[in-house]
Amino acid sequence: MAKSTLLTRRKFLIAGGLVGGGLAVAYAFGGNDVPDRAPYASTAGTNEFTLNAWVKISSNGNISVAISQAEMGQGIHTALCMLVAEELEVDVAGITPEQAPIDAVYANFTIIQDSLPFGDGHHRGEETAGAWAMKKVGALLGIQATGGSTSVRNFWLPMQQAGATARQMLIQAAADRWSVPASECYAKAGKIIHDSSDNSASYGELAQAASKLDIPEEVSLKQPSERRVIGYSQQRIDIPAKVTGEAEFGVDVSLPDMVYAAVKICPTFGGTVKHWDESKIGNMPGVLKAVKLENAVAVVANSFWRAKQAVEQLPVTFDDTINSSLSTDGIFNEFEEQLKLDDGRSYAEEGDAKSVLSNSGASKSTATYKVPFLAHACMEPMNCTAIVTDTSVEVWTPNQSNTLISWIAQEIAEVDAENVSVHNTYLGGGFGRKVETDCVSMTLNFAKAFKGRPVKLIWTRENDMQHDMYRPAALAKFEATLDSQGRVQAWHNKVASPSISRAFVQRMLPFAGADMPDNTTVEGAADIPYEFPHKLMEHFPTPVQVPIGYWRSVGHSYNAFFTECFMDELAAKAEIDPIEFRRLHLSDSKDFLAVLNRLEKESNWKEPAADGHFRGIALHESFGSIVGQVVEISVSPDKEITLHKVTCVIDCGEVLNLMV
Amino acid sequence: MLTLNINGKEIQIDAEEDTPLLWVLRDNLDLTGTKFGCGIAACGACTVHVDGTAMRSCSVPISMVAESKITTIEGLTGTVGNAVQRAWIEEQVPQCGYCQPGMIMAVSALLKETPSPTDEDIDDAITNICRCGTYPRIRKAIHRAVKLETEA
Numbered sequence: 001m002a003k004s005t006l007l008t009r010r011k012f013l014i015a016g017g018l019v020g021g022g023l024a025v026a027y028a029f030g031g032n033d034v035p036d037r038a039p040y041a042s043t044a045g046t047n048e049f050t051l052n053a054w055v056k057i058s059s060n061g062n063i064s065v066a067i068s069q070a071e072m073g074q075g076i077h078t079a080l081c082m083l084v085a086e087e088l089e090v091d092v093a094g095i096t097p098e099q100a101p102i103d104a105v106y107a108n109f110t111i112i113q114d115s116l117p118f119g120d121g122h123h124r125g126e127e128t129a130g131a132w133a134m135k136k137v138g139a140l141l142g143i144q145a146t147g148g149s150t151s152v153r154n155f156w157l158p159m160q161q162a163g164a165t166a167r168q169m170l171i172q173a174a175a176d177r178w179s180v181p182a183s184e185c186y187a188k189a190g191k192i193i194h195d196s197s198d199n200s201a202s203y204g205e206l207a208q209a210a211s212k213l214d215i216p217e218e219v220s221l222k223q224p225s226e227r228r229v230i231g232y233s234q235q236r237i238d239i240p241a242k243v244t245g246e247a248e249f250g251v252d253v254s255l256p257d258m259v260y261a262a263v264k265i266c267p268t269f270g271g272t273v274k275h276w277d278e279s280k281i282g283n284m285p286g287v288l289k290a291v292k293l294e295n296a297v298a299v300v301a302n303s304f305w306r307a308k309q310a311v312e313q314l315p316v317t318f319d320d321t322i323n324s325s326l327s328t329d330g331i332f333n334e335f336e337e338q339l340k341l342d343d344g345r346s347y348a349e350e351g352d353a354k355s356v357l358s359n360s361g362a363s364k365s366t367a368t369y370k371v372p373f374l375a376h377a378c379m380e381p382m383n384c385t386a387i388v389t390d391t392s393v394e395v396w397t398p399n400q401s402n403t404l405i406s407w408i409a410q411e412i413a414e415v416d417a418e419n420v421s422v423h424n425t426y427l428g429g430g431f432g433r434k435v436e437t438d439c440v441s442m443t444l445n446f447a448k449a450f451k452g453r454p455v456k457l458i459w460t461r462e463n464d465m466q467h468d469m470y471r472p473a474a475l476a477k478f479e480a481t482l483d484s485q486g487r488v489q490a491w492h493n494k495v496a497s498p499s500i501s502r503a504f505v506q507r508m509l510p511f512a513g514a515d516m517p518d519n520t521t522v523e524g525a526a527d528i529p530y531e532f533p534h535k536l537m538e539h540f541p542t543p544v545q546v547p548i549g550y551w552r553s554v555g556h557s558y559n560a561f562f563t564e565c566f567m568d569e570l571a572a573k574a575e576i577d578p579i580e581f582r583r584l585h586l587s588d589s590k591d592f593l594a595v596l597n598r599l600e601k602e603s604n605w606k607e608p609a610a611d612g613h614f615r616g617i618a619l620h621e622s623f624g625s626i627v628g629q630v631v632e633i634s635v636s637p638d639k640e641i642t643l644h645k646v647t648c649v650i651d652c653g654e655v656l657n658l659m660v
Numbered sequence: 661m662l663t664l665n666i667n668g669k670e671i672q673i674d675a676e677e678d679t680p681l682l683w684v685l686r687d688n689l690d691l692t693g694t695k696f697g698c699g700i701a702a703c704g705a706c707t708v709h710v711d712g713t714a715m716r717s718c719s720v721p722i723s724m725v726a727e728s729k730i731t732t733i734e735g736l737t738g739t740v741g742n743a744v745q746r747a748w749i750e751e752q753v754p755q756c757g758y759c760q761p762g763m764i765m766a767v768s769a770l771l772k773e774t775p776s777p778t779d780e781d782i783d784d785a786i787t788n789i790c791r792c793g794t795y796p797r798i799r800k801a802i803h804r805a806v807k808l809e810t811e812a
């Protein structure tokens with residue numbers, strides 16, 4: 001099945017529905033339609049009653065909450081359960097998180113808005129035809145995904161609404177049962193109570209009747225002053241199992257009759273397997289078979305260690321001519337060449353920085369910064385377990401998007417979405433790596449060679465480091481001029497790097513447009529808060545042959561470093577204290593100033609640092625949080641740096657769980 | 661066939677003698693609390709106790725430990741182990757949690773030898789890697805475990 005035919009009828013209907021007006025409704029609900037209970041109802045067992053898209057209650061009072069987000073250490077299972085618990089008037093401990101089925105109702109609209117290459121309001125993303133198409137396709141296929149610090153931002157409102165809706169339905173069911181007005185009943189500690197008739201009933205007793213009611217389209221949420229969960233400290237529900245060793249990560253999945261795969265991958269990117277000789281390992285203990293893919297060979301055996309031993313012994317020659325001359329120097333030379341061209345894509349523009357700078361002569365400040373490729377290096381190496389039959393696929397894997405895995409499974413095993421199930425486990429780190437489907441697709445291919453039998457592929461640490469989708473290298477050049485007061489008059493920032501979203505989108509949907517604006521690559525450079533009369537930020541997309549992807553904080557990971565370093569250079573040139581210098585350019589930015597002022601105080605900035613100690617400051621906003629840090633270091637005569645203290649101030653908006 | 665003593669039980673193992681203990685625990689015995697992180701004794705995710713000493717099981721062939729008493733996270737008992745696990749919950753240490761069984765095994769071995777470690781002792785003894793960066797909470801939790809244990 002070609003990728004372009006992945007728009008099954010169902011997806012097409014969803015997409016069509018949303019395009020034709022549904023989109024506004026979806027966004028009004030924060031993108032997730034609480035009353036759509038059919039998907040969750042499909043998972044209900046006997047005596048389990050589905051109240052809405054997120055809440056099921058059993059007749060013995062167990063409350064299950066559909067969780068669409070992957071738990072990789074950020075505490076999201078706890079956070080989402082807290083939101084439901086608040087409105088449903090129960091303790092978080094009384095809720096069982098349950099993996100949500102794959103359905104558009106659980107889509108992460110925020111990640112699509114933030115990541116896909118179209119304007120989100122504060123960037124100057126152009127509405128190209130490709131970008132427009134991605135917006136529609138991406139948003140409307142309903143991709144479930146975890147990343148980009150979006151989970152709480154996206155699901156806060158729908159989860160709270162889900163809890164409130166369920167509460168209202170339980171109240172209605174109780175009122176009907178006792179023939180009293182619903183307005184006289186209230187929920188408390190897992191019960192609905194009617195004081196004047198002295199009636200009370202548990203949620204378990206009311207669940208069936210409540211599940212037969214129409215789901216209210218409008219509910220009232222608790223007032224902030226009535227909250228007893230949101231904004232308080234809640235121990236994380238995943239932690240007890242993580243200290244006993246019981247928590248199940250992908251690599252721990254164990255199924256009857258399972259076989260294990262270890263893999264040797266072509267060491268150069270894009271290289272292929274030329275020759276391999278299975279006969280050399282045929283007699284090794286436990287070895288079942290070698291399976292070849294285009295760029296890799298796996299050995300499948302009855303234990304991982306045996307598979308790994310055998311794949312190491314397996315003679316394989318690769319055609320590694322393609323990209324064999326790729327080098328770090330070569331890549332940075334390309335970046336340099338790109339920056340010389342006058343065809344960057346502008347993402348932020350005010351005034352006319354170029355002409356101010358070209359008239360400024362020798363007084364302008366310049367700086368160049370660069371950053372290397374970085375691996376995600378999740379503590380849990382990439383792994384996947386799958387069973388492929390002629391008609392179905394079942395996948396267990398630690399992942400940040402089960403929707404994307406389902407797509408890949410449908411394609412490789414040639415089955416419909418209905419016949420694919422994806423089980424998510426805890427992730428031993430994700431950082432953006434586990435939104436990729438490369439390891440999953442390898443596993444599915446190996447599993448096709450063992451139809452009906454579970455195959456578990458584990459990448460070694462060496463596989464994992466050598467075949468990542470890396471944080472791209474990037475090269476930044478800055479030019480600026482200061483006025484007589486030491487304020488920035490003109491600021492021009494050019495960054496050359498590959499476009500991250502473009503690389504990702506093309507891996508997933510090869511038909512997607514090649515030349516699209518990409519906010520993720522310029523985030524933290526295009527949207528800096530500083531007020532400069534003339535400002536220009538341009539990106540020079542420079543494709544590289546190294547696979548790249550989303551890596552913890554994405555564009556911010558290098559742009560914050562670039563811009564804040566250059567701010568310091570300018571402060572030094574202006575002979576103004578670095579905090580004061582930032583303040584000079586933030587007159588309109590109350591939130592930034594508040595962080596900066598607090599940071600100045602908490603770090604004792606105005607007191608001189610101890611002898612031989614140096615302090616530096618950085619201020620940055622990403623994903624809706626403003627962070628300021630002061631770092632105090634000393635440097636030994638042989639240039640060894642000792643970190644003495646970091647003072648950190650963060651304004652992350654409303655806090656959901658104080659304990660995280 | 662080799663017999664190993666794991667978590668107090670004698671178990672017959674069907675694996676080559678040079679198989680690392682880690683893979684026997686995980687694949688033969690389904691004791692998956694012991695994690696694979698690197699396979700070269702660099703990260704500590706696979707830490708178990710061999711006769712009470714913390715060892716990185718990915719680099720210990722089973723032939724080496726046939727005469728020893730092996731304890732994995734699943735078999736961690738006693739006041740020290742319990743204090744460490746409790747402290748880990750009270751300080752909310754784990755993020756993704758993948759490194760934590762190895763951390764807890766390394767720390768409980770340290771506390772048996774050095775019941776009240778200084779920060780420097782901790783730095784010297786606990787060299788496990790945590791990719792999520794939970795180190796500050798680990799340090800706090802170690803000090804808390806010492807307190808919990810003395811109170812117990």
Ligand code: FES
Binds near residue numbers: 698700701703706707
């Ligand atoms: S897996 Fe043994 S030390 Fe990393």
Ligand code: FES
Binds near residue numbers: 756760789791794
């Ligand atoms: S908690 Fe994630 S690696 Fe330590």
